[in-house]
């Protein structure tokens with residue numbers, strides 16, 4: 001290798017190292033164009049296919065089905081369960097209103113999360129880790145150890161289960177982040193459990209007709225499941241058509257409760273072959289079916305691809321609360337949903353296999369879920 005080639009590689013490595021410091025850090029240095037590392041191949045860009053009408057963007061906004069949590073917990077439960085089930089089958093997403101979590105709890109979480117990203121880089125970088133199991137992890141892109149093209153997002157992930165073991169490792173600055181995140185995680189976990197109960201009832205697995213013990217043992221397993229809070233930060237981007245805040249992906253867990261920025265749109269879901277932008281509703285959660293629920297429901301509820309657009313003038317914060325079954329628990333179609341007319345469509349799996357899968361390959365689209373599907377043709 002010539003000396004100049006060696007120097008070239010060293011420069012590239014140094015540049016790559018810079019990108020691992022995150023998008024916020026890059027923006028703080030005052031960039032005016034998107035570096036090559038973030039430029040997507042043409043077919044993966046936000047406007048790909050716009051002209052041929054297959055995937056058109058931006059001009060298609062979507063009001064997701066709305067589920068009123070107060071009705072779900074009240075005398076209209078049967079009707080609300082029906083709407084929930086339709087939303088999970090047709091959209092894989094819904095907006096949850098009247099969810100009972102006060103706007104003080106949600107806005108404090110957003111505020112403290114935002115403050116974390118405003119800390120000096122040296123403070124933030126204390127939490128940088130390649131360890132996916134770290135109780136607090138500050139990072140960038142989607143899977144920064146694997147992504148060839150980086151996406152325009154930084155994140156702070158907080159492991160929440162069990163809270164007492166994780167809490168001492170959470171950032172101590174900003175000073176009120178821990179308290180805000182404890183309140184937020186406890187309240188979203190409670191809401192998640194109510195939604196699990198409703199989801200299982202909508203699938204006919206728990207409810208008044210089942211014995212108390214049967215219901216409790218089902219729910220206990222979910223109660224012991226993992227919860228991760230992710231604060232997503234998408235800085236404003238000088239060339240938003242060239243990159244994405246998050247690439248097309250589905251969520252691994254059972255359900256995700258997402259608090260969207262009320263003012264800055266960005267979330268898109270794939271619906272009827274198109275990318276559509278979700279209209280934020282103030283004081284609501286966007287709830288989506290994860291891979292795990294698609295498998296558990298034997299494909300009846302859909303874990304739908306979604307992605308995030310970035311914005312030329314405004315940065316955006318979202319808070320995702322990701323919930324799944326315990327690490328060691330088998331994930332499989334519920335035996336009660338399988339019969340001659342409805343054959344088992346997915347192989348059994350577990351969280352450990354998922355972690356192995358994402359550490360070994362670039363996690364894009366529905367690869368993991370696809371890898372779990374059984375071939376039923378001719379059976």
Ligand SMILES: O=C(O)CCC(=O)C(=O)O
Nearest residue numbers: 230232251267308318320
């Ligand atoms: O920021 C958003 O709206 C979506 C975030 C998301 O998809 C995720 O955290 O998995």
Ligand SMILES: [Fe+2]
Nearest residue numbers: 249250251306
């Ligand atoms: Fe997601």
